[in-house]
Amino acid sequence: MDVSEGAVSIEVPEASGGGEGAASGVFFNPDQELNRDITVAVLRAFGDREERAERYFDATAASGIRGVRAAAEGWDVTMADVDADAVSLARDNLDRNDLEGEVLLQDANAVLHDVDRVFDVVDVDPFGxxxxFADAAFANTRDLVCVTATDTAPLCGAHFESGVRRYSAVPRNTEDHAEMGLRVLLSTLARTAARYDVGVRPVLSHVTDHYVRTYLELDHRATDADAALDELGNVHHCPECLYREWEYGLLEGERQGCPHCGGDNVVTAGPVWLGPAHDADFVRDVREHLSEEMGRFDRARDTLETIADELHVPFHYNQHKLYKRWGESAIAMDDFLAVLRDAGHEASRTHFGGTRFKTEADVGEIREAVLAAN
Ligand SMILES: C[S@@+](CC[C@H](N)C(=O)[O-])C[C@H]1O[C@@H](n2cnc3c(N)ncnc32)[C@H](O)[C@@H]1O
Ligand SMILES: [Zn+2]
Known part of the structure; x- marks a missing residue:
């Protein structure tokens, strides 16, 4: 079956049109077009800024759709897959679009550890x-590592043990679990990179359609790795009154009681990434590099605009949940944000959902602001 995305047209097996986990054939998930449209815009924005960056490695190629789209943007593309059918399809898909590129039937980790190869941008988009792939990617990439994680249940604490095992962190299934997943992933990636004296700076992250996607710019000094580790800490969350608190540092302990409601069900997650999950200027630049031929142009633009304006607070609230606790009906989000701002608190929407918001104010201050405005 033919599929067109952006400027390219590729062949994917009929069986894989149904989405992730299709029973046979090379993997292709049409629902990840948003992810790929944003990737292309990132490559354009990053390539404009870092002119010497030209070598892109699509580590887990499948049909080759990412690598083919990157090649169409002028990147010098290498792809890898351990599935021979995928490698042959990815080669055909480069040919169909008259594009150059190398497709290797090899484990991505082996390619990354090949001393004769250097990549400026490495894209890891695996199953789950x-x-x-994280160790090899951080040890051997020059500028930018792009990562997708689809195992959101372990990441956000819904599958607690596998989250602890895989991410060497304590994830908690709080009501802002999508952001929990992102910040556990960022923490693990920052700690992995630090082992190679590499510091990570997330320039764009989004959680959409049940996957986490993040773009990490790399700095190659031990002090940069130290600086990244300084962004780690714990989040304490009271499920009764929705109070949250966070603290930097790897040695902080659990909380006994909730300082707001006195409840004793406070849960602690960590180490999580407490620092910025995006760079607003870069996100705006990426938005400018979207183009209208992209299949998910409108959604990509809206998502990036919301992210660019998001406050750098390491969790968010659900406005409807708060109003439900207060026994009141929620108001329009813009009016609600105006109430918080009028009370002197910074506040923003978040791409984690239309009823969700970010603010530095705690639950007591939020309630006071709403009461004062009534
Ligand atoms: C989720 S798919 C990739 C989807 C693709 N990036 C896209 O945008 O459509 C994951 C691919 O990784 C391949 N894979 C699994 N283990 C691998 C390894 N160790 N090295 C390289 N590729 C691997 C699988 O065969 C599969 O084709
Ligand atoms: Zn509480």
Missing amino acids: SPVP
């Missing part, structure tokens, strides 16, 4: 967790 990216952890099996």
Whole structure:
């Protein structure tokens, strides 16, 4: 079956049109077009900024759709897959679009450890967790590592033991679990990179359609790795009154009681990434590099605009949940944000959902602001 995305047209097996986990054939998930459209815009924005960056490695190629789209943007593309059918399809798909590129029937980790190869940008888009590729990617990439994780249940604490095992962190299934997943992933990636004296700076991250996607710019000094580790800490969350608190550092302990409601069900997650999950200027630049021929142009633009304006607070609230606790009906989000701002609190929407928001104010201050405005 023919599929067109952006400027390219590729062949994918009929059986894989149904989405992730299709029973046979090379993998292709049409639902990840948003992810790929944003990837192309990132490659354009990053390539404009870092002119010497030209070598892109699609580590887990499948049909080759990412690598083919990157090649169409002028990147010098290498792809790898351990599935011979995938490798042959990815080669055909380069040919169909008259594009150059190398497709290797090899384990991505072996390619990354090949001393004769250097990549500026490495894209890890595997089945489930990216952890099996993280060491090699950080040890051997020059500028930017792009990572997808689709194992959101372990990451956000819904599958607690596998989350602990795979991510060497304590994830908690709080009501802002999508952001929990992102911040556990960022923590694990930062700690993995630090082992190679590499510091990570997330320039764009989004959680959409049940996957986490993040783009990490790399700095190659031990002090940069130290700086990244300084962004780690714990989040304490009271499921009764929705109070949250966070603290930097790897040695902080659990909380006994909730300082807001006195409840004793406070849960602690960590180490999680408490620092910025995006760089607003870069996100705006990426948005400018989207183009209208992209199949998910509108959604990509809206998502990036929301992210660019998001506050750098390491969790978010659900406005409807708060109003439900207060026994009141929620108000329009713009009016609600205005109430918080009028009370002197910074506040923003978040791409984690239309009823969700970020603010530095705690639950007591949020309630006071709403009461004062009534
Ligand atoms: C989720 S698919 C990739 C989807 C693709 N990036 C896209 O955007 O459509 C994951 C691919 O990784 C391949 N794979 C699994 N283990 C691998 C390894 N160790 N090295 C390289 N590829 C691997 C699988 O065969 C599969 O084709
Ligand atoms: Zn509480």
